Amino acid sequence: GAGVSQSPSNKVTEKGKDVELRCDPISGHTALYWYRQSLGQGLEFLIYFQGNSAPDKSGLPSDRFSAERTGGSVSTLTIQRTQQEDSAVYLCASTRQWDYGYTFGSGTRLTVV
Amino acid sequence: AQKVTQAQTEISVVEKEDVTLDCVYETRDTTYYLFWYKQPPSGELVFLIRRNSFDEQNEISGRYSWNFQKSTSSFNFTITASQVVDSAVYFCALSEDETSGSRLTFGEGTQLTVNP
Numbered sequence: 001g002a003g004v005s006q007s008p009s010n011k012v013t014e015k016g017k018d019v020e021l022r023c024d025p026i027s028g029h030t031a032l033y034w035y036r037q038s039l040g041q042g043l044e045f046l047i048y049f050q051g052n053s054a055p056d057k058s059g060l061p062s063d064r065f066s067a068e069r070t071g072g073s074v075s076t077l078t079i080q081r082t083q084q085e086d087s088a089v090y091l092c093a094s095t096r097q098w099d100y101g102y103t104f105g106s107g108t109r110l111t112v113v
Numbered sequence: 114a115q116k117v118t119q120a121q122t123e124i125s126v127v128e129k130e131d132v133t134l135d136c137v138y139e140t141r142d143t144t145y146y147l148f149w150y151k152q153p154p155s156g157e158l159v160f161l162i163r164r165n166s167f168d169e170q171n172e173i174s175g176r177y178s179w180n181f182q183k184s185t186s187s188f189n190f191t192i193t194a195s196q197v198v199d200s201a202v203y204f205c206a207l208s209e210d211e212t213s214g215s216r217l218t219f220g221e222g223t224q225l226t227v228n229p
Contacts, residue, residue, distance in 0.1 A: 033216065043204065043219040056216070089156065093217075101148065101160035102217065109156075 002026075004105035006092050012111045013082055021077040021108045025094030032075050033095075033102065034067060038088040046090075049075065082112045115140045117207050119220035126195055127228050134190040134223045136205030142166075147181065147188045148206040148217065158204070164188065195227045 005024040013019050025032050034046040045059040049069045060066070064082075069075040079086055089109050093102040116139040126132045138147065149161040162172065164181050172179045176193045192199055202224050206217040 031215070035217075035219075042221040043206075043217070045216045045218070048216055050215075059216070091158065093158075101163050103160065104150075104158035106155070106157045 004092055004094050004103050006105035006108050008108060009106060010109045012113060015084060015112055016081055018078065018080045019082055019110065021090050023075045023092030023105060025073065026103055029094035029096050031095045032069060033093045034077050035091045035093065036088045037091060043091065084112050086110060087112045115207050115209055115218045117205050117218055117220035119205055119223050121223045123224045125226045125228065128197060129194050131191060131193050132195050132225065134203050136188045136220060138186050138188065138207050140207060140209055142209045146208040149190050150204045150206065152202040152204065197227050197229055200225060200227045
């Protein structure tokens with residue numbers, strides 16, 4: 001597609017439930033990133049996928065968070081047993097080359113009640 | 114470890130004023146890239162500029178200009194003759210050498226409000 005697509009755009013879930021957030025990167029972009037933006041905060045790196053290499057998971061805040069990227073394209077970020085502190089906007093970005101201007105999606109606003 | 118500091122949390126100006134957004138960074142690498150992104154109320158981050166560590170020339174794009182000074186580890190962003198549509202949160206970001214995974218380290222952002 002023309003841009004990075006994220007779904008859903010908004011998600012309200014009950015504490016303790018699992019959620020899945022989806023990212024469709026720009027076709028041909030080999031690198032994909034997930035970031036989290038909490039209310040009034042900057043952007044926090046979560047995970048990075050580059051081609052067929054093992055992902056860099058060093059930013060994931062706990063073992064309740066996981067992500068996968070299938071076929072080098074679509075990525076899913078899963079949060080298990082959601083907590084209120086998980087409420088944030090989750091942003092996905094992709095890039096064709098590491099030093100290009102990353103293209104961000106519109107994000108998924110997650111609210112845990 | 115890398116760090117980006119945007120000391121100005123909020124700036125409010127009147128339309129047509131010039132405004133400068135400050136960005137100071139820390140890195141141990143000699144090769145790195147600096148970015149500015151705009152986040153309007155719609156929420157999507159919009160790429161504005163990328164500058165590598167070996168190119169200290171200032172850049173101008175329309176009403177936007179950027180001043181990169183390695184001596185002070187700063188990469189400031191100036192909007193000339195600001196407009197209401199410039200109202201947004203602006204983020205400065207740093208990306209280090211490719212071997213570190215090229216993640217972006219963001220500053221906390223500066224909320225710019227341009228009043229008519």
